[in-house]
Amino acid sequence: MMIQVTNLSKSFEAVQAVNGISFSIEKGEVFGLLGPNGAGKSTTINMMSTILKSDQGRIYIDGNNLNESKNSCKHLIGVVPQEISLYEEFSAYDNLLFWGSLYKVPIKELKQRIAHLLDLIGLTDRKNHLIKTFSGGMKRRINIAAALLHQPKILFLDEPTVGVDPHSRNRIFEIIETLNKQGITIVYTTHYMEEVERLCNRIAIIDAGEIIAQGTQAELQKMSDVKESVEITFNAMSLDQKEKLQEFFSLTINSNPNKVIIECDVNTELSKIISACNTCGLIIEDLHLKKVNLETIFLSLTGKKLRD
């Protein structure tokens, strides 16, 4: 077990930011904390990364009680903050040199690590350029590299793609995937469900300071009871045709008499549905697949959209 969080709570004056959450993360996992803004994701990360004291609960980092061995834990974790926390007037190289030196990495080794990380994030040729001349995506990549200089076992990434263009976002995903392959356990917070879907093995859905559900995406789908469906509009549908189609599938018919919704496993049952429609002599005018994703699961579990 790389991280174990038990009954963690934190309030700021009258606001209960985190309310008795518990979860555990295995070594080498990419664990996603998914929730809307203000859900308590950053507060949880701040408590796990030692800078915020919890009101209640326990955190174990690689077997170390965080409250008892804060300094050891600081060496085990790397944090990529939500903000681009770099010195704009320093070059990329000087920034990395500074942040690495805080962990007392011997200078020769530190320089080797910087070279390796610059290569990993694809910014070796820009290493001597000032951060203020970098694009948002490049700054984000340096922001990640700065958290890796002391070779942490765990990397916390707090919404690392905010304000980044799609190309840079992909680049960041590739970096995270590479780091995970190298054995680093990753805790990833975001309110973008597609990022969690791509990167995370397990997910905790957090809302109003509480974990609503956690598990793999398939497990979450089961918990939410959300089904995939296909929505078909025919050019016309007689009562006979409808009854015949109902022999194959359970149908939901909405206000449009020519439209049906069929709950199914889209990946395996779609061809069967189309074939049945043909058998019934129905001509398909329009077809929409409604696949289950984290957005729909979140909506089902919390009753609100992720970006509300």
Next chain:
Amino acid sequence: MILTILKKDLKLFFSDKKAVLLTFLMPILLISLFAFAFGGTGNNSNKKKPIQLLISDVDNSIDSKSVVSKLGEINEIILIPKNEEEATNLVIKGKYVGVLILKKGFQDSLKTGTSLPMELKYDAARQIEMGMLQSVLVQNLMSSIGQKSIKAKMNSYFDQNFAGIPNNVKEKIFSDMDSGNGVIAKTMNSKMGLKMTSVIKEDTSTGNLGLIQAVAGTAIMMLLFSIAGIGGGLLDEKDAGTLKRLMYSPLKATDILFGKMGAALILAILQLVVMFVFSWLVFGLPIFKDITALVLMILATAFAVSSFGMFLVAIAKTRQQLQGLSTIVILVMSAVGGSMIPLFVMPPIMQKIAVVSVNYWGIQGFYDIFWRNLSIIDMLPKIAVLVGIGLIMTLISVQLFKKNILKLIYA
């Protein structure tokens, strides 16, 4: 749209209570301070506080004792008896404005009408007090000894040149003198002559008083501003998120504060060195007359100022707060401490208040080196005060910073 923006900005401003306080209360305090410094408290009483004058009665005769006694009755002066050497040293150190010495032979001279052996040694750095003192002294000395001395002198003159002059004529002449309005009296008054000696012997090694005031006063005030600016970098780090990132690292909150303070201290030393070298090159300030003392004073002043700057930073939560707070506090300290206006032109009460200011101790220390020619031993109390201010400010800053750092990060 403009109205919406205006309303939003006003709302933001009034939600920052410290900023509101600094904007409205502090200017009122400043106005009060300057009004008090230059115009009194507004009750128009114009009642002056007595000046402390050292008196050294070397003659120790009936007449000299009588003079001391009469001077002691003057409301404008508080007499403090000291021996000549100790009194002179105290004036050199700037503790008192001057010492009146009634020398050996004072009584004899008074009887014979010869020039009176008395001397007023004074601190030229306290010109305003000195002017008031001189005026009070001459006026009162004349009433107590002037007439006696002049009568003796006139008697001797009449006996030598007009041996047969009738007594009633002599008395008429003395009566005119007693009134103090006669031409003779006025002439004699001016001839009584109180020897005035500055305790500082101005020579090539002594700096110009105005120059020392300008350099030391300005240097310390500007230093305070720049240190507050450097310390403000901590608040910039908060805004940039680097302060939070520093806290993720194994650093402690105090490491961050001391690191910033160390940088401020080095820059403060550099700034003072540059200012003094500039004053030497351009204005001829004799910075090498006691280089050890100067180095010690620069170090002590830089320490006090940089820790004071950190104290301001530890109080403020935002750059705007720091800017307002530091401007007001530094201006007040500079005004009170003698950076903006020389201390010697301020009323005595303001000179007493000045000791609460870092500027005061710094400026007085530099006076000791360049004007009073004091030894390092004599300067030690001022250096100790500066170091003490630095230590106290550092301790307070550490406590405040440790307490507020999380608030800073999440503010």
